[in-house]
Amino acid sequence: MNFEHETSKLDFVKHRNKFFLFSGALLIVGVILLVTLGLNLGIDFRSGTTIDILSDGAVTADEIAAEFEAIGLEPDDITIAGNNNEIGRVKFIGVLSQQETFEVQQHFESVYGDAPTVSTVTPIVGEELARNAIISVLIAAVGIIIYVTIRFEFLYGISAIVALFHDALFILTFFSIIQMEVNIPFIAAVLTIIGYSINDTIVTFDRIRENLALEKRVKKFEDLAKVVNKSLIQTLARSINTVLTVLFAAGALFVFGGEAIRTFSLALVVGLIAGTYSSLFIAAQLWLLLKAKQLKKKRHRQVEQKEA
Amino acid sequence: MRKKRGIKKGLIFSFFAIVAAFAALIAWNVMDQAEDISLGLDLQGGFEVLYEVHPIRDDQEVNRELLSDTVAALTARINVLGVSEPNISIEGEDRIRVQLAGVTDQQTARELLSTQAHLSFRDVNDNLMLDGSDLVEGQARQSFDATTNQPNVTVKVRDADLFGDVTEQIRQMPDNRLAIWLDYEEGDTFYEEIMKEDGKIVSAPYVDKVLRTTDIVIEGGNFTVESAKQLAGILNAGALPVELEEIYANAVGASLGERAMEQAIFAGFIGIALIFVYMIGYYRFMGLIATITLSVYIYTVLVIFNWMNAVLTLPGIAALILGVGMAVDANIITYERIKDEIRSGKSILSAFKSGSRRSLSTILDANITTILAAAVLFYFGTSAVQGFAVMLIVSIVTSFLTAVFGTRLLLGLWVNSRALNKKPRMFGVKESEIGEL
Numbered sequence: 186m187n188f189e190h191e192t193s194k195l196d197f198v199k200h201r202n203k204f205f206l207f208s209g210a211l212l213i214v215g216v217i218l219l220v221t222l223g224l225n226l227g228i229d230f231r232s233g234t235t236i237d238i239l240s241d242g243a244v245t246a247d248e249i250a251a252e253f254e255a256i257g258l259e260p261d262d263i264t265i266a267g268n269n270n271e272i273g274r275v276k277f278i279g280v281l282s283q284q285e286t287f288e289v290q291q292h293f294e295s296v297y298g299d300a301p302t303v304s305t306v307t308p309i310v311g312e313e314l315a316r317n318a319i320i321s322v323l324i325a326a327v328g329i330i331i332y333v334t335i336r337f338e339f340l341y342g343i344s345a346i347v348a349l350f351h352d353a354l355f356i357l358t359f360f361s362i363i364q365m366e367v368n369i370p371f372i373a374a375v376l377t378i379i380g381y382s383i384n385d386t387i388v389t390f391d392r393i394r395e396n397l398a399l400e401k402r403v404k405k406f407e408d409l410a411k412v413v414n415k416s417l418i419q420t421l422a423r424s425i426n427t428v429l430t431v432l433f434a435a436g437a438l439f440v441f442g443g444e445a446i447r448t449f450s451l452a453l454v455v456g457l458i459a460g461t462y463s464s465l466f467i468a469a470q471l472w473l474l475l476k477a478k479q480l481k482k483k484r485h486r487q488v489e490q491k492e493a
Numbered sequence: 494m495r496k497k498r499g500i501k502k503g504l505i506f507s508f509f510a511i512v513a514a515f516a517a518l519i520a521w522n523v524m525d526q527a528e529d530i531s532l533g534l535d536l537q538g539g540f541e542v543l544y545e546v547h548p549i550r551d552d553q554e555v556n557r558e559l560l561s562d563t564v565a566a567l568t569a570r571i572n573v574l575g576v577s578e579p580n581i582s583i584e585g586e587d588r589i590r591v592q593l594a595g596v597t598d599q600q601t602a603r604e605l606l607s608t609q610a611h612l613s614f615r616d617v618n619d620n621l622m623l624d625g626s627d628l629v630e631g632q633a634r635q636s637f638d639a640t641t642n643q644p645n646v647t648v649k650v651r652d653a654d655l656f657g658d659v660t661e662q663i664r665q666m667p668d669n670r671l672a673i674w675l676d677y678e679e680g681d682t683f684y685e686e687i688m689k690e691d692g693k694i695v696s697a698p699y700v701d702k703v704l705r706t707t708d709i710v711i712e713g714g715n716f717t718v719e720s721a722k723q724l725a726g727i728l729n730a731g732a733l734p735v736e737l738e739e740i741y742a743n744a745v746g747a748s749l750g751e752r753a754m755e756q757a758i759f760a761g762f763i764g765i766a767l768i769f770v771y772m773i774g775y776y777r778f779m780g781l782i783a784t785i786t787l788s789v790y791i792y793t794v795l796v797i798f799n800w801m802n803a804v805l806t807l808p809g810i811a812a813l814i815l816g817v818g819m820a821v822d823a824n825i826i827t828y829e830r831i832k833d834e835i836r837s838g839k840s841i842l843s844a845f846k847s848g849s850r851r852s853l854s855t856i857l858d859a860n861i862t863t864i865l866a867a868a869v870l871f872y873f874g875t876s877a878v879q880g881f882a883v884m885l886i887v888s889i890v891t892s893f894l895t896a897v898f899g900t901r902l903l904l905g906l907w908v909n910s911r912a913l914n915k916k917p918r919m920f921g922v923k924e925s926e927i928g929e930l
Contacts, residue, residue, distance in 0.1 A: 237746065239746060239752070283603060283604070286744075290744075299746055300746045301746050302538075302744060302745045302746040302750075303742075303743075303744045304742070304743040304744065305739075305741070305742045305743075314878065317873060317878065318870075318878050320873060321869050321870045321872075321873040321878065322866075322869075322870075324869050324873060325865065325866040325869035325870065328865050328866070328869055329862050329865060329866060332861065332862060332865055333862065336858055337858075345862075369808075370807045370808055370811070372878065373807070373808035373811045373812075373878070373881045374811060376870060376878065376881060377811050377812070377814070377815045377881075379866065380815055380863045380866055380867065380885065381815060381818065383859075383862045383863055383866060384819060384822065384859045384860075384862070384863050387855075387858050387859045387862050388822075388826060388855055388859050391854070391855040391858055391859070392855075419833070420829075422829055423822075423825050423826055423829045426771075426775065426825045426829075427818065427821065427822045427825050429771065430767075430768045430771060430772070430818065430821045430822075430825075431814070431815075431817075431818035431821070431822075433764050433767035433768050433771065434761070434764035434765065434767075434768065434814045434817055434818065435764070435814065436764070437760045437761070437763040437764030437767065438757065438760045438761070438764065438814070440760070441756060441759055441760035441763055442756050442757050442760035443752060443753055443756030443757065443760075444753075445535065445752075445753035445756075445757075445807065446753065446756075446757060446807055446810075449807065449811065450760075453811070453814070
């Protein structure tokens with residue numbers, strides 16, 4: 186893989202409106218989906234009890250239901266998981282009492298030899314965690330804008346933050362579509378993607394900044410577009426290689442990492458792809474638009490001053 | 494030196510010496526380090542409860558001091574359970590999170606934690622006769638009844654006369670039972686509670702004579718040695734100054750946690766192996782250097798993690814992966830730069846120098862912005878988010894050091910030895926790609 190900007194026919198800038206349109210449409214659909222369908226909130230965000238039962242062999246939902254009946258409980262939902270169908274996941278709406286929890290644990294330990302995992306929660310805790318995470322991200326966004334404004338320029342900061350929210354929203358939309366249950370590790374995955382997204386965008390911007398300094402005259406939109414395209418092509422090998430290597434790790438977790446982190450690793454894989462896409466096609470292009478507007482304004486002012 | 498531009502073998506020798514030293518250190522120590530890592534509940538089983546703290550009395554105010562007292566009382570109780578590494582933390586204004594990893598008997602632990610351990614002595618009309626403040630602290634003992642050999646609990650009263658007066662009063666009542674309550678609450682009544690099998694009345698002996706003694710024996714019908722010991726233990730550990738309400742509880746079965754751990758580690762190995770293969774395939778010699786510095790990175794993170802006594806959880810593993818990604822990224826940014834410089838026609842030596850210099854500011858900016866985000870998450874986030882943030886900061890700093898300085902050092906030894914001069918293919922650059930300077 187080698188991308189020489191002089192010989193390469195790749196033109197990212199030319200198609201920017203298509204990318205904006207694509208992302209814009211996707212995000213509008215995403216917001217609509219999130220408002221109507223919402224996310225499939227796991228036990229971490231809802232009042233209830235989830236019990237994971239590990240059996241010594243394959244089990245069926247009927248068998249597990251029968252075992253619960255034996256101790257006088259009726260689960261609201263039973264799903265079977267695991268490579269050999271050895272894990273039963275049982276949900277109760279509403280919180281089981283300490284006594285009931287105890288009975289469940291004792292019963293299944295004597296039947297299958299392993300104490301099941303029991304999580305009970307009142308929704309405030311998960312909600313607070315999510316709210317705290319959102320507030321933290323907003324504050325972090327302000328911090329990043331300030332840092333990038335000092336090191337680079339205000340417009341870079343704005344574009345980077347737009348890309349960051351694009352990626353976060355993309356993951357949420359994806360999970361709203363597939364309706365996979367989201368939990369607290371899912372929040373960690375979204376945070377990871379936000380970190381990756383910033384990192385990726387800054388590397389691209391760094392190259393734009395450098396190439397811009399090398400250009401002697403940048404007056405027109407076309408000059409800027411050339412710089413952006415050149416920078417994107419120059420960093421393309423790096424962008425692809427980096428996302429591929431991180432995808433290896435996240436993909437391995439998804440395939441081999443087991444049930445407990447499946448949601449988490451899927452969110453990572455989706456977010457990594459969104460993050461790379463947004464750095465190349467959204468962040469840089471948005472900066473180009475904003476910068477071109479700024480240049481135009483400046484030129485306008487200079488002309489006015491001359492006339493005056 | 495025979496030729497003017499001969500190969501400096503000494504530098505290559507130092508390279509192998511450094512790599513061998515690290516390989517030996519890692520091979521010797523890595524398993525110990527990995528075993529020492531404290532695992533979170535999600536990875537090793539155990540349970541976690543988040544309590545909301547409510548005041549017992551109306552004049553009580555839930556403040557930092559009261560929360561600290563509660564944490565101290567809870568810690569003392571957990572020692573009764575014999576859990577080695579409890580993690581108790583204050584969260585927000587009025588919350589306490591208790592994490593007990595590796596606890597097998599979750600039910601007992603939960604009961605033991607949430608009981609207030611307020612011992613009180615009342616008559617059958619629920620009038621308070623004696624309470625915890627009349628007892629000598631730390632004097633509760635588990636012992637055995639002399640005749641029946643039943644396990645019981647003894648406590649000491651400050652003053653023999655005090656107990657004498659109480660027994661005097663009770664003796665004269667029509668129903669001369671003395672109820673010994675654990676955690677009496679306003680509204681509880683003797684006749685209701687005594688009917689319950691697992692009620693709050695530990696025992697209710699009949700008082701036939703005045704007992705002017707400091708030793709009170711509590712004999713419960715269903716005491717076992719174990720439960721009598723635990724009651725004595727929590728009485729000694731002290732009463733909780735507050736009422737605790739469970740608002741979140743999470744228990745992970747040991748086998749399920751272990752499975753999650755094994756699978757995550759296995760997946761991690763595969764992911765890292767793929768990264769190594771890819772890096773060497775794409776960047777050739779530089780990729781090999783990258784795999785060395787990445788191995789050092791992973792080892793160093795383990796060591797720092799142990800040294801900080803941090804607890805590894807699933808979100809922590811997430812941060813570690815992001816750290817691997819950023820370490821690889823720092824390598825890739827540097828290597829791409831060096832390749833650019835080689836392609837532009839520079840010599841290997843000057844391409845290496847300017848490539849590493851020019852990539853530094855990029856890597857620095859990218860890392861600082863991410864650290865900034867992680868710091869904010871740490872400061873404003875709660876438990877799981879905080880754990881993620883700590884791991885992320887450790888990972889970024891370590892990856893920066895190993896990827897930037899480790900790579901410079903190791904690659905520098907080879908480049909400066911001149912062994913790679915005029916061998917662009919070793920860097921993954923074809924001769925045909927090199928332009929004229």
